[in-house]
Amino acid sequence: MVQKVYVTYNQVHKLCQEAAVTILNEFKPNLMIAIGGGGYVPARILRSFLKTPGSPNIPIQAIGLSLYESLGTDTEVEEPGTKVTRTQWLDLSSLEMSNLIGKNVLIVDEVDDTRTTLEYAVRELQKDVEIAAKNLGRSAEETKFSIFVLHNKDKEKKGTLPKDVLEGNRYIAAVTLPDVWINYPWEAVDIDEHDRQAAQQTVQQ
Numbered sequence: 001m002v003q004k005v006y007v008t009y010n011q012v013h014k015l016c017q018e019a020a021v022t023i024l025n026e027f028k029p030n031l032m033i034a035i036g037g038g039g040y041v042p043a044r045i046l047r048s049f050l051k052t053p054g055s056p057n058i059p060i061q062a063i064g065l066s067l068y069e070s071l072g073t074d075t076e077v078e079e080p081g082t083k084v085t086r087t088q089w090l091d092l093s094s095l096e097m098s099n100l101i102g103k104n105v106l107i108v109d110e111v112d113d114t115r116t117t118l119e120y121a122v123r124e125l126q127k128d129v130e131i132a133a134k135n136l137g138r139s140a141e142e143t144k145f146s147i148f149v150l151h152n153k154d155k156e157k158k159g160t161l162p163k164d165v166l167e168g169n170r171y172i173a174a175v176t177l178p179d180v181w182i183n184y185p186w187e188a189v190d191i192d193e194h195d196r197q198a199a200q201q202t203v204q205q
């Protein structure tokens with residue numbers, strides 16, 4: 001049986017708050033791209049903590065990527081599928097894409113498990129920004145991607161990330177934990193029971 005960890009809304013909030021300090025110091029993002037569904041809530045919380053006096057809120061754009069599905073009898077633990085499915089993407093021809101060119105773009109997701117989803121997101125976004133920049137004659141402008149996740153699982157990864165992201169301190173995981181199944185509050189059917197389970201845990205995330 002897979003070990004489960006229950007994470008509360010308050011814990012997510014505080015993880016975002018703590019990480020925001022480093023994100024502001026190291027990345028100075030102009031824009032966030034949330035990987036839905038799990039990246040939406042962290043991105044929104046993070047936006048409040050990334051707001052600096054006198055500057056507008058950092059915009060959040062969304063992409064939808066799906067790899068996992070519920071297959072077994074356990075309604076909480078899901079299994080990875082074989083390929084990443086795009087459920088939502090940026091419009092290549094629109095402002096959405098040209099807005100990324102020359103910017104510091106922070107990709108936000110809740111969990112880095114096998115790294116398949118993050119590899120896909122970074123590779124495809126880099127590719128599309130490069131095409132858009134070329135089409136607009138803006139290839140000289142450097143677009144920098146960085147990554148924030150709430151949880152990174154310390155395990156052998158299937159996906160890889162560009163060297164400049166990993167080695168350039170452009171990857172931040174608020175918490176690194178062993179290979180357990182994490183239950184997030186937004187997935188809970190009974191949030192009171194979820195919070196009770198979280199309170200009973202010996203290890204707090």
Ligand SMILES: O=P(O)(O)OC[C@H]1O[C@H](OP(=O)(O)OP(=O)(O)O)[C@H](O)[C@@H]1O
Nearest residue numbers: 036037038066067068113114115116117
């Ligand atoms: O590191 P990986 O092994 O790729 O797993 C991480 C991804 O898995 C989950 O998405 P999921 O496919 O469950 O889609 P969802 O967020 O819409 O539920 C999660 O939100 C991450 O995006």
Ligand SMILES: Nc1nc2[nH]cnc2c(=O)[nH]1
Nearest residue numbers: 068111113180181182184
């Ligand atoms: N909720 C949830 N989704 C995941 N997707 C990949 N790993 C996980 C996990 O541990 N928890």
